[in-house]
Amino acid sequence: MNQTLLVLQMEQSEIKSMAAAIKYCYKKIIFNQENRLTYTTYLGQILEEQTPKEFLNTFKQLRAFSYGQSDWNWFDINESILVGLSSNNSASFWSWLVCHPNGYVREFALKKLSAESFSNTLPFLLITLNDHVETIRKFAELEINKSVAQENEATILFSLPLIKRLKELEHKENLDVYNRLNTILLNQFDLLEKAQEIKDIYISRYGFELSFRLDEQHKVQVIKNGLKKTDRMILRWTFNEILKEEQWEKEYLSQMLSHPQMIIRKLACEWCYNNRVKEEQMIPKLLDQTAVIKYLALDYVKKQFPDIDCREYYLQHLKDNPINAIHGLAILQDKRDQDRMVPLINSSKKKIRVSVLNWLSCLPIEEQVPIYIECLSDSSRDVRNKAIDQLSTHYSLQIKEQLTLLFKERKETSFQLSIIKILGVESRKDYFFDLVLLYVDASDQLVKDKIEQQLVGWMLSWNRRFFFRFSLKDKVTLAYLMNKNYEEYSVGVLDVLWKVLREK
Template sequence: MNKVTNINLERIVDSLYHLCKPSLINLFRSSVLKAGLLKEIEEITDPNAIYPFIPLMFAKNRMVSKLANEKVHALLHQVPLHLLSKIDEKIRNSTFSKHYNQLSEYWYNLKPSIVDSYRGHSTEFVVILKSLCCHPNGYIRYKAIKTLAENSIEEAIPFLIIRANDWVEEIRILCFTTLNRLVSKELIDHFIESLPLLKQLEIKTRKEHLLDRLELIRKIESLLATQCSDALFKKINSQEIIIARYAFAILAKADSKIEQLLTVTLNNRDIVIKVNAFNLAHNQYDSDQFLIYLNKIKDDKLMPIRKKALYAFIERYPNQAKGILEQALFDRSRSIRHLSRYYLKQLGISEFSNYYRDAINRQDKPIKLAILGLSESGNKDDFRSIQPLISKNISQLNAAIINAAFKMQPKGWKSMITDLLSNPDQASLKSFANCLLEYQDSYTFEEILELVYKRNSLMHIRYFIRLLSNGYYDRWMVLNVILGELTLITDPNIKVLFEQYLHTWIHHNCPNKIFIRPCHENSNTCLDKASNLLKHNPTNSLYKELLENIKCFIN
């Protein structure tokens, strides 16, 4: 909630409610709200604050009801349409807290005849009718949705779609009848903004009128594809995933739009849309067209698409497959590099080191990927091709060289890694941490402490904590180091990281885990350090819990 807490909201609503209460005091009160209260109401932008304002729209105090109406209108405008059905459900099922018991009477005691008071096209009436479409009383919902459709078709369509799944049959029939009447070339553009609601209606599980519901949805989709295709193409790039995917699905059913659709989605960022586009091309294109399409997506940013393209080349175009597989040896995805080597072996090629060594020497391929490929397929002797690159001290290359040194383990590989980590960047540290988690026996805890830990470097400590959290090291030795460092560090951000680790350490160190009991020397050392920390931070509950945990193991 923006700038307004729940406590402030209760106070604001309470102030408005007391203005509405019939009393002699209110007769003499000023009818003008304080500027501070108006400013606080204006600052409320969270849609979750809408519920206590809805009953106030029906208060007899005209100033309060108008103010509540404006607030409900503004907050409803903030609600994305795919969340409107949840807002509707919460309004219908909302149970007001004790604080709002009397306030709720404005809402729950309404009669169906109240709807007759709001026939007109004013914004105020439309907002009230929208709210009444979500009323728990079925008679009120029926009259409200009918009146809203008569007053404003555009505003009514989202609520007609929601109420088409109402549990009251008369309301469902009314909504289906009205929607069927509205589905025409002249009015179909009003449905374009309600795509998420249409999708939600399609997957609803209510069995009544199921065939009618699906028939109506298909009718709307068909008209949208033919009459509003430009708008649908824009929706494919929507930030709302449900809208983008549904727009694609509608256009995919229109044969005349497939070529344009597959072109538009080439650079789409959503993996589901990209996979569906690939499947559409696979099913609709002839052999020549599909080959052109594959050449466009074989270097796609998304790994699953590159992999599907590679499989398609292997299965459908064996003559071109060898060249594509050789290119895939340098793919940035390790799984695709492995896949390409596997299928090249089926073609009789078993030596891959030459590909990577030549690429490193000629530098006609990304050198980082050539290093990674060589580390996966070569041996320690092949590391000679990589060694001259160490002196270049290039960030991304250093990360790949560390990876290669771990896997190939040439003579003196640990000293090479030590040199590369003497003044590392994030990429090098990340590469070292990933490799160490894969080859945990390569380094002892003392070696890691010397290589990775730097007391005043937040970056180093993040990776150090990551290694401690995911590795298998003597937990009491680790605790001893952490407690010692907590007495020395001054950076609050680093202290938070260590305390988060301590919290995890405590919950993983249960007294019934006999196998992790410390030796006498370690236990006393940790106990002394924890006691010292608690002495300097007597109110810290984490240190108290840690001290009790250590004592459990000693005793």
């Protein structure tokens, strides 16, 4: 959280957002005439501590008009009040008033900003270009050129996403400003390169977007910078730019096939798959850490290198790359690996255990189920979810009997919660009865709360009354269970049962 907001929240706990903090500062400066310099300093710090996206959200909150009660006298600020203020106020004071819902206040603040050579005003001029008052829009448009010429570098960088936004605004004359500002930026490669390195993704992206429009003199450096990023959009742009280079295969293909970012490796593998014959660099991709690349490489190798035994290739790399080699074997699902794969369900590595569960599909269902059930209490959520998915897929009355029996025998929270999820695939009425029966055998309050939540959700389902009716026999059974377990059922469960019994 921003430091200035924390300071103001310590002073006034009702402040919940940056917009509220700004309104509070103006109340202190204008209406209370209290510590004017301190609160004006806060207004400047708020802009410095925000990202462009946060700035836009704050602007929208400040501009929002309401006929309700004004918080911190924000709507009480008007032109006559501002005229009586000292003319020595800083840009920090006038800038945020550009976001005021009163058009006269916005216009007055803009004129004050233009009268002096203030810095940090460009973001406010850019958001004003979409003002619904034409006079204010035109005034901001005239001030843009002067502001860009005198603005500091940090503020220009901050403003890049706001410049990009101009292209999408309602008032089409902003397109001229957009093109004019981009022309200025395209002549400042050093500035764009700094933008590429900024952590804020929206600034960085626009820095690359503009830089890719530069001539060949700068293109190599931009590509080099792009390949260092982790953002998928920037990496995809970079890849597309590389494809435009004449000698790109010779210079970049090997680098991209082994790139640390998955999106670049995937794009390079897809290109090879569609454009290269017998590309030997695709063979090592059989051991790529990303499943989609592994599947692609496996299909490519089978087609282009039919003499290579992929299973044997994975077996050869079990020692030096066990996780990816076992995952490869899991994809192949060869029954010959049963003695090797099944014991690995006890591996200390989660990814290996998940791979074993994927491989199991090649065995008869009666051999799969006991392993899936055992994994319902695994320490890894991924392993548990995989086992839940498989048991849900193969759900049967026999599996249900096994699970309900084990629910009573094994008092493990994760195990019981997993069973509750699996039983959800059966008919709605059966699920309801099962939940009522299982409640008394819940291992702890967490499991009881989950069952109660499911029962309440079942009752509140909008289409329940259209498709599910409890017969007299059903109600007699539920009344018996309620009477038998009255002291063990929670108030919530009893309430659900009473509602069922009262239904006509």
